[in-house]
Amino acid sequence: MTRIFHYTLAAIVFCGLIAGAYVVLPTSFGKAPSKTEEEHDEHGEQAAVMSEAKLTAAGIELEKAGPATLKQTIRLNGMLQANQEFVVQVTPRFPGIVREVHKHVGDNVQKNDLLAKIESNQSLTTYELRAPLAGTVIERHATLGEYASEQKPIFVVADLSTVWADFSIPRRELRRVKVGDTIIVDPEDGNEPVTSKVTYLSPVGTSDTQSGLARAVVSNTDSRLRPGLFVAGRLVLEQTPAAIAIRVGALQSMEGRNVVFVRNGEKFEPREVELGQRDSERAEVLFGLEEGDVYAAKNSFVIKAEIAKASAAHEH
Structure with missing residues (x-):
């Protein structure tokens, strides 16, 4: 009986040691990183530091997310x-010889400004041609000494x-x-x-x-x-009104997701966005941005390239 008791006690101790080893073993490999730490590391890798000077050099323009009207x-x-409602053809009243020319194509004129003087063939007296409205001389067909006919305009004046x-x-x-x-x-x-x-x-x-x-x-x-x-x-x-919209040029694709680079101090971080309607200039943001968020609206691909370079360096 005593021998059986000793065998039983030894078996219990052995099983206890095995169980103890099972509990202790995982701790011998070090503490596993928490989910929060993993997210922080990944977040740190996916950010680009851009100073004001660097933004200017890269031509990156910033805007704030906010309301817009999509067209x-x-x-x-x-x-x-x-x-054509403000274009006037100036024609001589009587045929004659152009004795003076005072305005040329491209000249701005006021109403009643002198354009030219013509010597009438009928009376041999000189009369004046004046601008009928304020505008710009867009055509001139009068040359000093040239014959001017009452059938053809020699100036065209337009209010542009x-x-x-x-x-x-x-x-x-x-x-x-x-x-x-x-x-x-x-x-x-x-x-x-x-x-x-x-x-x-x-x-x-x-x-x-x-x-x-x-x-x-x-x-x-x-x-x-x-x-x-x-x-x-x-x-x-x-x-169509949109509560929050961004420039279409701000959108980039990372790992199959639509992202916008949002500024936080000197850092630009990718923010995944869910999009609604869009037009040729702006896209509606249904989720991912808040009104007032500052983002890279133009040349955002430069920031994407910076993040890719930083990520590659980190992997090596």
Whole structure:
């Protein structure tokens, strides 16, 4: 009986040692990193430090996320021309010889400014031609000593403070366009587009191109818009408000996710975003950003490249 007791006691002790070893073994490999630490390490790798000087050198522009109006548009091609309601052809009253020329193409004139003097063939007296309105001389067909006929204008004066932007509307889109629609006119000169309204729709089409004409009267007080040049247009069909929107150029793809680089001090961190509607300029953000967040709106690919370089260096 005593021998059996000793065998039983030895077995219990042995099993206890085995169990003790099982409990102690995992601790001998060191403490496993917590989930919070893993997220922190990954977050640290996916950030780029960009000073103000570096932002300027890279051409990175910053904006704040906030409300915007998204515009559903169709793109159009057009051409600028002088507003024909303010273009005057100046024709001699009597035929004669041009004795003086006072204005040239490109000159700005005020109403009643002297343009030229002509010696009448009938009376042999000299009379004056004066500007009928304030504007710019856009054509001149008078040369000193030349014969001037009352059948042909020798000056054309135009008030270019407004111009016509004529757009070609494809046949399939004509039913969607109406007078009063907003149209965004882009001279494609590197400056901001100009917003105007459709003021005229031609009742007839063009057989060669199977298209119609839509016209907008555009303000040109800064003389930026030059008749004869092509322009691009975006006709606004629908406008939708968005609580938070960002520039489309801010969006980048990382690991299959849409991200925006949000500024935190001198760091830019990728923020995954869920997108809603968008137009050619802005995208609605449904989740991932808050109003007022400062983000890289232009040349954000530079930040993506910086993060990729830092990540590669970390792996090596």
